[in-house]
Amino acid sequence: MAKSCEYFFAPQSPWAYLGHERFVALAKQYGVQIDIKPCDLGKVFNVSGGLPLAKRPAQRQAYRLVELKRWSEFLQIPLNLHPKFFPVPADAAAKLIIATRLAHGTDAALNVASAVMRAVWAEERNIADPDTLAAIAQECGHDGKSLLKSSETTSVQSEYDRFTDEAIAANVFGSPWYVVDGEGFWGQDRLDFVERAFATLA
Template sequence: MQRIIDYYYTHASPWAYIGHEAFLALADRREYAVRFRPVSLTTVFAETGGLPLAKRHPVRQAYRLVELQRWRAYRNIPLTLKPAHFPVNPELADRIALAVAVEGGPVAAYSLAVFKALWVDELDIARDSVQRAILERLGLNADATLGQASEKPIVERYMSNQAEAIETGVFGSPSYVLNGEVFWGQDRLDLLDAALAEGRVPFSAP
């Protein structure tokens, strides 16, 4: 079996942010490579029956805020529960992450910076100026990366991620896929770790 974990996520997801560093540390400890696969939840939800936050029942919305506080404390990370620029369209950030990954750049660091921009600093990650500042801080060519993120190959790759996510069984962010087995949510990292340690045959739906 390939020692690769496919990481499906979007930069608008607080759960992806909460689990980001823990997941990457886990993969590194188990000596697995990570394949970064940003996806549009709008597309995934439409195909798999998910609902955007604003359309969920108030009880579910309220519980989400409780869980965010629990996990913020558990992971010991800063997180603003209701940032100024949320909901936000994450597609620019998602496509930039793909462009950075294609060039072999620091995609993990880029995504973490975007997560913090949105969920800590309350910045609008859909703005070119915010993205430019993040890219420059990482020592990347902002003009070239922003341009590449809008070009056909990256746009097509982004669309392919949506189709492959749905085909694989991904329906939310983050999802970690190991040898075809989906682990949905950063609260499944212990189960993913056990699967990596055991090297077992993947579970599948009966």
């Protein structure tokens, strides 16, 4: 059986953005296949007790900014603490990533996911805008308009719904979330543990 890791995330998540490239590199290093599963974090929050950012207590919101700044500086990954287009609906972006996987495979989907997250957190772009999403896909070497059209199909929506249901079934409550051999790891700050888990896979 091939070594694999389920990767649940929301494209608008700054923590997924900060961990994405490191996670992809670790999977490649250990020969682990990534099962990429963008999901609807709002629905996950609804059943797991999570709150959207605007509804969190002030002290939690303030500390989130401290941590984002710390991690951005530590990892040397550019990140705007107050991006122009955030909060932002991410369903369309998630479905673009799924459409990319269906048309071009996991590596291409991971690349588009990286570009989408970078667009929010470093490039001040609106990932809820169809033209922006098509442009991002085009910049990744794909036919952006064709992929965008594919992302609007019922088959892609079904995959998105399925990934969200699987996230809920796996007790996911945040983004990113990695599942290795049945064990869940929440957050990019758990990647050291993910690496240890990768090392033990047969």
